[in-house]
Amino acid sequence: MLEPGFLTSIQDLGRFGYAHLGVSASGAADSFALRIGNLLVGNKEDAAGLEMTLTGGLYEFDEPCSVAITGSHFSPRLDSSEVPMWGAFNVAAGQRLKIGATQEGARCYLCVQGGFDLPLTLGSYSTHLMTSLGGCSGRALKKGDVLNVHSKAFALVETPSENFSSWYQRDVLSVTAGLQEDFFFKEEIKLFYSSSYEVSEDSNRMGLRLLGPQLKHLAGREIITEGAPLGAVQVPQSGKPIILFVEHQTTGGYPKIANIISADMHRVGQLRPRDVVKFRKVSLEEARAAFLDRERLVNSIRQ
Amino acid sequence: MDDLFSSALFFPASDNSLLVQFGKSISVEAHSRVARLTDLVLADMPKGFLNVHPAYNSVLVSFDPSQTDHSSVEKVIRNIAGNNPSFPREERVVTIPTCYNSEFGPDLTDVARHCGLSEDEVIRTHTADDYLVYFLGFTPGFPYMGGMPTKLTTPRLGTPRRQVAAGSVAIGGSQTGIYSVDSPGGWRIIGRTPLMLFDANLDPPTLLRLGDHVRFKAISLAEFEKNSIGEQKL
Numbered sequence: 001m002l003e004p005g006f007l008t009s010i011q012d013l014g015r016f017g018y019a020h021l022g023v024s025a026s027g028a029a030d031s032f033a034l035r036i037g038n039l040l041v042g043n044k045e046d047a048a049g050l051e052m053t054l055t056g057g058l059y060e061f062d063e064p065c066s067v068a069i070t071g072s073h074f075s076p077r078l079d080s081s082e083v084p085m086w087g088a089f090n091v092a093a094g095q096r097l098k099i100g101a102t103q104e105g106a107r108c109y110l111c112v113q114g115g116f117d118l119p120l121t122l123g124s125y126s127t128h129l130m131t132s133l134g135g136c137s138g139r140a141l142k143k144g145d146v147l148n149v150h151s152k153a154f155a156l157v158e159t160p161s162e163n164f165s166s167w168y169q170r171d172v173l174s175v176t177a178g179l180q181e182d183f184f185f186k187e188e189i190k191l192f193y194s195s196s197y198e199v200s201e202d203s204n205r206m207g208l209r210l211l212g213p214q215l216k217h218l219a220g221r222e223i224i225t226e227g228a229p230l231g232a233v234q235v236p237q238s239g240k241p242i243i244l245f246v247e248h249q250t251t252g253g254y255p256k257i258a259n260i261i262s263a264d265m266h267r268v269g270q271l272r273p274r275d276v277v278k279f280r281k282v283s284l285e286e287a288r289a290a291f292l293d294r295e296r297l298v299n300s301i302r303q
Numbered sequence: 304m305d306d307l308f309s310s311a312l313f314f315p316a317s318d319n320s321l322l323v324q325f326g327k328s329i330s331v332e333a334h335s336r337v338a339r340l341t342d343l344v345l346a347d348m349p350k351g352f353l354n355v356h357p358a359y360n361s362v363l364v365s366f367d368p369s370q371t372d373h374s375s376v377e378k379v380i381r382n383i384a385g386n387n388p389s390f391p392r393e394e395r396v397v398t399i400p401t402c403y404n405s406e407f408g409p410d411l412t413d414v415a416r417h418c419g420l421s422e423d424e425v426i427r428t429h430t431a432d433d434y435l436v437y438f439l440g441f442t443p444g445f446p447y448m449g450g451m452p453t454k455l456t457t458p459r460l461g462t463p464r465r466q467v468a469a470g471s472v473a474i475g476g477s478q479t480g481i482y483s484v485d486s487p488g489g490w491r492i493i494g495r496t497p498l499m500l501f502d503a504n505l506d507p508p509t510l511l512r513l514g515d516h517v518r519f520k521a522i523s524l525a526e527f528e529k530n531s532i533g534e535q536k537l
Contacts, residue, residue: 019354021509022439131484179316227356227363229317251440259317287318
């Protein structure tokens with residue numbers, strides 16, 4: 001790695017099975033993009049890739065390999081030529097891949113055929129940046145880091161005809177009702193769904209803070225600390241909602257007004273500071289249908 | 304049907320998680336149900352289950368919606384309880400050597416003043432009784448403990464510290480806790496233990512587990528340093 005981007009880390013699909021010890025899953029902020037990227041280079045979808053945030057970086061390849069870049073468009077160039085997003089291409093030994101600044105959402109992914117070869121931490125390659133766990137010594141990558149790749153095993157997949165950017169609208173997020181929706185006045189719930197919220201600069205992989213109308217709880221209601229689901233929209237005393245994201249704390253004591261649906265979590269991973277979002281309420285059945293819809297696309301590439 | 308779930312309520316918390324709630328308050332009885340359900344699920348993680356988040360009176364189960372759904376998860380959980388006769392949990396008492404001084408416990412003086420006690424009385428009270436670890440949560444290895452004498456109750460700091468060292472022993476409101484990893488925090492720090500509460504290279508990676516009884520033991524700075532060196536050798 002010759003130049004690190006703003007924040008580049010090793011991610012897979014997450015570290016599951018340790019929440020009871022206080023370890024949240026972490027994993028790719030946009031797992032949809034990572035899965036597709038891995039499938040395009042013939043990897044299993046949970047192989048480790050690189051997650052780049054806002055700006056990419058400069059990479060030199062010591063050996064020939066095949067790679068794919070997915071997620072938001074970061075204007076990637078191989079030496080001096082443009083290379084495609086959402087499709088596998090070959091890199092020769094000595095070539096340099098320059099991944100620029102985002103033209104779209106917050107993150108892009110670099111997947112290499114074979115997947116990055118690092119020590120597993122509690123069964124996962126994912127970096128949990130807030131607690132310095134996993135990945136490359138628990139930290140973001142820096143200049144001079146050398147990453148090895150598992151030996152190649154599978155054939156590349158032909159570039160799909162799908163228009164992936166159509167999956168990345170990020171001005172409206174679908175949610176289901178949160179566990180404590182009834183802790184909020186009716187007018188506050190209405191306000192939440194009718195308002196636009198701006199993503200604060202003070203957002204990261206742990207949570208996205210939202211700026212907009214403040215939401216009041218019913219007086220005198222407190223909740224006993226309970227497990228916190230990924231994508232929960234919790235409202236602390238300040239009244240400013242926070243979306244719990246991939247490195248979220250495993251338990252929490254703030255009332256949750258809503259929860260982002262699984263099928264939209266990859267869009268949350270593409271939100272940038274100052275993006276403006278609205279929330280749309282759907283039923284659990286609609287959430288499931290949207291999830292299965294997205295899975296059908298992934299499955300069509302897998303085969 | 305096992306009476307484990309006679310009082311349980313099931314709520315979809317999101318489209319891929321289910322909350323199992325035992326009553327509406329914090330109690331040792333609710334805790335024993337939480338402990339038992341957590342043990343049973345973790346002993347043989349059912350298909351599609353991803354994570355289990357025990358808390359005071361609830362357990363959140365997150366699942367892979369391509370493999371299962373809310374009603375199947377509820378059924379599996381009810382069956383686990385019905386098919387497994389109760390077994391006694393191993394009772395552990397874990398001693399946490401703690402150096403209570405002004406260097407490691409910058410808020411010890413303030414806590415003493417707030418509670419109308421001397422610093423020695425704060426230390427004696429804090430080390431007097433055992434604490435129950437209701438669950439681990441928040442950050443890796445952080446124990447949510449109950450049983451702190453009410454006379455030590457001290458409000459949190461107005462402005463949280465940006466960085467609290469791992470091992471810091473602290474009081475936040477009516478609770479006491481031990482910071483398990485370096486993290487921001489707003490609790491009043493009264494001391495520090497040389498023990499590591501979380502180490503990803505160990506199996507299990509946490510010093511404590513749900514249901515443990517914790518006993519604080521005051522140690523001197525010299526003992527703290529001796530212990531720290533011992534820890535590093537591991």
